[in-house]
Amino acid sequence: LNKPEWYLTQVLMWIGNHSKFLDDKIQPILDKAGSSVNAGLEFSRALVMLILEKLAADIPCLLYDDTLFCHLVDEVLLFERELYSVHGYLSSFPSCMHILSEESCFQRWLTVEKKFALQKMDSMLSSEAAWISQYKDITDVDEMKVPDCAETFMTLLLVITDRYKNLPTASRKLQFLALQKELVDDFRIRLTQVMKEETRDSLGFRYCAILNAVNYIATVLADWADNV
Numbered sequence: 001l002n003k004p005e006w007y008l009t010q011v012l013m014w015i016g017n018h019s020k021f022l023d024d025k026i027q028p029i030l031d032k033a034g035s036s037v038n039a040g041l042e043f044s045r046a047l048v049m050l051i052l053e054k055l056a057a058d059i060p061c062l063l064y065d066d067t068l069f070c071h072l073v074d075e076v077l078l079f080e081r082e083l084y085s086v087h088g089y090l091s092s093f094p095s096c097m098h099i100l101s102e103e104s105c106f107q108r109w110l111t112v113e114k115k116f117a118l119q120k121m122d123s124m125l126s127s128e129a130a131w132i133s134q135y136k137d138i139t140d141v142d143e144m145k146v147p148d149c150a151e152t153f154m155t156l157l158l159v160i161t162d163r164y165k166n167l168p169t170a171s172r173k174l175q176f177l178a179l180q181k182e183l184v185d186d187f188r189i190r191l192t193q194v195m196k197e198e199t200r201d202s203l204g205f206r207y208c209a210i211l212n213a214v215n216y217i218a219t220v221l222a223d224w225a226d227n228v
Contacts (some may be wrong), residue, residue, distance in 0.1 A: 003067055004071070004072050004075045008076070012082055014089070015043065016086075017045060023039070040087075041093070058072070064108075069112060071110055073163075076100065077163055083095075101168060114179055117156060118158055124149045125149050129148045130147065130148055132148055134151065145212045146213065153217070154216070157180055160179070184217075195210050
C-alpha cells in the first residue's frame, strides 16, 4: 500500500516498451482490415483499466492514513501527467481521476489538501523570512516588493489548481475552488491579525510589507480572473 509508484511506473514502462511494436507490427494489420482502432491507445486503455481496479481495491484500505493517502494521490497525479503528455492518452478514456472523484475518496482528498495547506500557511508566516522579499537586492525584478509569505501563498494556490485541473467534472473543480477561496480568506484574516500588532508603526517595515502582500495578491488574483 505504501508503494503505488511500483505498479504505476510498471504500467508506464509497459506502454513505452510496447509502443514501437504496436505501431510497426499491429497497427498496419488493423489499418489493412479497415479498422479505426489505434493499437497503442487500446493497449494503454486496457492497462489503465487494471490500474483502476487496483486503486478501487487499495483506496478503502488507506483512506484514513493521511501519509499513505497523500502519497497515493501524488503518485496518481504524476502518473496521469505522464500518461497524457508522453503517451498521448485521450481525455475521453477512463482515467484515475474518475476514481479520485468518487465521493468518499474525493472528500478525503479535499480534507487532507486543506490540512496540509493550513500547515504550510502556519510555517510560511512563522518563518524569519516571512516579510522579506526574495528579490530585495534586484531592483528591476522587485517593483512590487513582494514579501516571501505572499509569494509562497500564491504558489500554494497555483499548485492546488495544478492538482485538480484535470478532474473530469466542473462540480468537483468548483469544490476545490471553494477550498481556495477559504484559504484566501484565512490568509486575509492572518494578515489582519499581524497588521493590528503593527498599527503603532504604520510606516514600519512589517506594516509596509503587509500592504505590499495585499497589493500583490489582489494583482495576481485579477490576472487569474480570465482563467475559467
